Amino acid sequence: MKRPVIGVLTWREGRRFAEPVYFRRLIKAGEKLGATVFLFAPHDVLAGGKQVRGYVLDHNGKWQAKLFPTPDAVFDRYRYTPTQAFRDYVAFRRNSRFLYANNRLANKWRVHDVLTRDPRMHRWLPETLLYTSPAILTRMLARHALLYVKPINGTGGRNILRIERTNAGYRLLGRDKQRAKVTSLLSTVPAVQRFVSRWAKGDRYVVQQGLHLELMPRRSVDMRLLIQKDGSGEWSITGHAIRVGGERSATSNLHGGGKAVPVPAFLSPRFGAEKTKQIISDCEQLAHQTARTLENHFGRMVEFGLDIGIDVEGRAWLIEVNPKPAREVFREMGMSELYQKAISRPLEYALYLARTKGQDNAGSRNAAEG
Numbered sequence: 001m002k003r004p005v006i007g008v009l010t011w012r013e014g015r016r017f018a019e020p021v022y023f024r025r026l027i028k029a030g031e032k033l034g035a036t037v038f039l040f041a042p043h044d045v046l047a048g049g050k051q052v053r054g055y056v057l058d059h060n061g062k063w064q065a066k067l068f069p070t071p072d073a074v075f076d077r078y079r080y081t082p083t084q085a086f087r088d089y090v091a092f093r094r095n096s097r098f099l100y101a102n103n104r105l106a107n108k109w110r111v112h113d114v115l116t117r118d119p120r121m122h123r124w125l126p127e128t129l130l131y132t133s134p135a136i137l138t139r140m141l142a143r144h145a146l147l148y149v150k151p152i153n154g155t156g157g158r159n160i161l162r163i164e165r166t167n168a169g170y171r172l173l174g175r176d177k178q179r180a181k182v183t184s185l186l187s188t189v190p191a192v193q194r195f196v197s198r199w200a201k202g203d204r205y206v207v208q209q210g211l212h213l214e215l216m217p218r219r220s221v222d223m224r225l226l227i228q229k230d231g232s233g234e235w236s237i238t239g240h241a242i243r244v245g246g247e248r249s250a251t252s253n254l255h256g257g258g259k260a261v262p263v264p265a266f267l268s269p270r271f272g273a274e275k276t277k278q279i280i281s282d283c284e285q286l287a288h289q290t291a292r293t294l295e296n297h298f299g300r301m302v303e304f305g306l307d308i309g310i311d312v313e314g315r316a317w318l319i320e321v322n323p324k325p326a327r328e329v330f331r332e333m334g335m336s337e338l339y340q341k342a343i344s345r346p347l348e349y350a351l352y353l354a355r356t357k358g359q360d361n362a363g364s365r366n367a368a369e370g
Contacts, residue, residue, distance in 0.1 A: 004035045006350045007052060007071035007098070009078050011085060012041035015055070015063040018079060022326075022343075027057055029344045035351060038068055042078075042092035049097060072354035074098040075302065075346050079324050080153045082203075099358045101229075101350040102302040105323040107152040109206050111294065115318070118293045124286045124318045126209040126309075131200055134193040136207055141165065141189060146210025149174075149196055150320075151203045161199055162210065163192060174199070211309045211317050215270060220245035222319060223263060223310060224329050227287040228303040231348035233360045235291045237284050238345060239338045241329035242266040260332040271314050282316045283308050290321060300360070302346045 008026060011018040023039055030037030038054030045052050051067055058064040078089045093104055105111060112128045115121045129136050131149065140147050141163070149161040161174035161182075169187040172195060176182055186192050215221045225240040241260040267276040287306055295301045305325025309317040327342035353360065 004073075004351055004354050005068060005071045006030060006035050006037045006347055006354070007054065007068070007074040008037060008039050009074055009076045009089075010039055010041060011078060011081070011089075012039065012044070012055070017055075017063075019077065023077075024057065024061075025343050026347070029340065030347050033344065033347055033351060035347060036068075037347065038066070038071075039063075042089050045092075045096075071098065073101055073350040073358075075101045075350050076104070077324055082153070099353060100300065101346060101353055102323065103299040105294065105298055105301070105321070107204070108150065108320065109152045109204070111321055112206070114297045115290065115293055115321075118289075120289055121293060121318070124290075124316060126211060126317050126319070128206050128208045131196075131205040131207050134197065137193055137196055138189060140207045140209070141170075141192065144209045146212070148208045148210055149200065150206050150208060151200075152206055153203070159199070159203070161196070163196075164210070208319075211319075212311050213309045214312060215266075215310065216244060220258075221266075221310070223283060223306075223308040223316075224260070224325075225283055225287050225306045225308055226303065226325060226327060226329075226342055227291050227306065228342070228345040229301075229349035229352075230345060231352050233349065233352050233356070235288055236345075237287060238327075238342050239330055239335070240280075240283065241333055243329065260329040262333060267310070275314055279310060279314050279316060283310075286316055286318060290318060294321065300358075302349050 008023065010023070017023055017039055027037045036056070038056050040052050040054045044054065050070060052071065053065055054068045055063045055065055076093070080086060109130050112125070115125060127143070129140060131137065145165040147163045149163065151159045158175060158177050158179055161172060164171045169185050170192045172182070172184040172186065172192070174182045184195060186195060213221055221242060221244050223240055224243050226238040227235055228238050230236045240263050242263050243258050243260055245258045263280060264276055267279060271279065286308065287304070290306060291301065291304055294304070301323060303323070303325065305322040306318060307320040307322070309319045311317065327339060330339040330342055
C-alpha cells in the first residue's frame with residue numbers, strides 16, 4: 001500500500017521556515033502516523049503542480065530538499081505577514097488545485113461580520129466596529145468604559161491597544177509591532193483620537209467592546225481553546241487553558257510574558273466546581289458553533305484557536321478566532337500527551353481527507369483575506 005504524502009504549505013527562504021520547531025514536531029508526528037510529511041512554499045510547486053520541491057529532515061536533523069509528486073493532501077500553515085511573499089501566497093491559493101485540509105479565513109472584521117449574521121452566536125459576541133474614522137472611536141468610548149483597538153490582520157498580541165476610561169482620564173496600554181509595552185494617560189477624547197489615529201496609521205483596525213475580565217488584579221486573563229477535526233472528520237475539543245498575562249499587559253499572549261494554567265484549577269476557586277463545569281460547557285458549545293458557522297461560510301477548515309474571555313459573572317465571550325493557532329499552552333502546562341495530540345490531529349484529518357478523496361461535507365470554498 002502506498003505511503004500517504006502530506007504537504008505543509010508555509011513561508012520559506014532558503015532553508016529557513018516560519019515555524020521550524022513546530023514543523024520538526026509535525027514531521028515526526030507524521031512518521032508515527034505512517035505518513036511522509038514535507039514542507040513547501042508556493043514557489044516550490046513545479047511542472048504545473050505535478051511536482052513539488054519539498055523539505056524533509058535528513059538523518060542529521062538538517063533540512064533536505066527532495067522532489068515529490070502531488071501530495072495526497074495539504075495542510076496550509078502560511079501565516080499573515082504584510083509582505084509581497086504573502087500576496088504571492090494569496091494568488092497561489094486562489095489558483096491552486098491541491099486537496100487542502102483548510103481553506104483560508106478572512107480578516108478579523110470579516111470573521112466577526114460572518115459570526116454576527118448567525119443569531120446562534122449573538123450571546124457570545126462583544127460589540128465590534130470597523131475603525132473608519134475618529135467618530136467610531138467617540139461612539140464606542142461613550143458606550144463602553146473599556147475598549148480594545150486591534151489590527152484586522154494582527155497576530156501574537158502586536159499592535160493591540162487597550163483604552164480604559166478612569167477618574168484620572170483615559171488610560172492607554174498596548175504593545176507595538178515589536179511587542180514593546182506602550183502606556184499613556186490622556187485627559188480628553190480628542191487626545192485619545194489623535195493617539196489612535198497615529199497608532200492605526202497604515203493598517204485597518206477594529207474597535208471592540210472591552211470586557212470586565214478582572215479575575216486577577218492588574219492582569220489580562222482569557223481562555224485559549226483549541227478545537228480541531230479528528231481522524232474521522234469530526235470537530236472535537238482538543239483542550240483548553242487559562243492564559244494569565246504579565247502584570248499590566250494589554251494581552252495574555254505567551255509571547256508577551258503570559259503563562260498558562262489548567263482551566264478548572266483557575267476557575268474553581270473563583271466560581272465553585274458546579275459553576276466552573278457550566279462555564280467550560282458553555283465555552284465548548286461556543287467553540288463548536290463558531291467552527292460550524294465559519295466552515296459553513298468559508299468552506300473546509302481543520303482547526304481554530306479561540307480566545308475566550310470569561311467575565312466576573314462567569315459569562316463567556318468570543319474575543320478572537322485564529323485559524324492557524326499555536327498549541328504551546330499545553331506544553332507550557334506540562335501536558336505533553338495533549339500537546340502531541342494537538343500536533344497530530346491536523347495530520348490525522350489530512351489523512352482522512354486523502355482516504356476519502358475530499359468527499360466530506362465541509363465543502364472547498366476558498367475565502368479571500370484582506
